[in-house]
Amino acid sequence: MPLDQQTQALIDQMKQAGFKPASQIPIEESRAGLTQMAVTMAGPKVDVYASEDRHIAGPGGDIPVRIYRHAAQIKGQVAPAVLFFHGGGMYLGDLETHDHVCRFLCRHAGIIVIAVDYALAPENKFPAGLEDCYAALRWVAENGAEIGVDADHLALVGDSAGGTLVVSCCLLAKQKGGPKVAFQVVVYPALSMTDGEEFPSRIKYGSGDYFISVDDFAFFRDLYLNDPEKEVRDPLVSPIYADNYRDLPPALVITAGYDTCLDESILYADRLAADGVAVTYKCFEQTIHPFFLFDGVIDAGKEGQKLVADTIKNFFGTE
Secondary structure, three states: OOOOHHHHHHHHHHHHOOOOOHHHOOHHHHHHHHHHHHHHHOOOOOOOOEEEEEEEEEOOEEEEEEEEEOOOOOOOOOEEEEEEEOOOOOOOOOOOOOHHHHHHHHHHHOOEEEEEOOOOOOOOOOOHHHHHHHHHHHHHHHHHHHHOEEEEEEEEEEEOHHHHHHHHHHHHHHHHOOOOOOEEEEEOOOOOOOOOOOOHHHHHOOEOOOOOEHHHHHHHHHHHOOOHHHHOOOOOOOHHHOOOOOOOOOEEEEEEOOOOOHHHHHHHHHHHHHOOOOEEEEEEOOOOHHHHOOOOOOHHHHHHHHHHHHHHHHHHOOO
């Protein structure tokens, strides 16, 4: 199927504006650029009952988090929650770039959302970001009553690199015997930090014409890893190389038809099912990798966010 008109228009606009590969842009410029794109291409922010910024203790220092609440809670009342890990190639993104997504999920799923501002590369190499995400998972599990969260009804949600961290965090929780994750949502996750020659979509859509190139993956890898050759196939870095996915939480896997990460996402969904994990797979056939974030200019982004919210709402039975 061809690209939808909105996605094609976005690609044409980016080309006319002189869009450059990630590897050709200074890091701070890239960070500012993602923030600007997230703001200008996001749909309207929905209102939530309340939001609160705070810091929690992490292995490398305090971790900023933002807690979104859909309704008032009386003391002692708990509700299901989402722990949200933002995308950005392990070196971009923050609480602001994905604020509109978290607000939408909070409001439309009727659920508490806790966004995690994990440590970024290259200032903080692997496993710093993952350890922050796991520390946040433990913090929610251990402090659920204090923050109004039902720790037995906790989902992990992430897009792109955030999706990678969701799967890695599920694997890490499995290794360590907890905490429990009830559900996982991964949106076009990058499940391999290799060049991914075994995945045809990496080559087919990796020219740079569809937002992310094969060269970008090499750039991300060098920023993120201490020793790329040694660490690249570690399942906590590249979760697609895990031996099995038995006992991982039920999953929603979302992909894009013109995404370099398409084939590894399909493989993840297939392997989850083969290992007895309940999984729902959805591909938005006519769009590209960042559509979920750019819901203001690509309707598929709105549809993707609604699918995530509706799936979580149905899973937890929220109102």
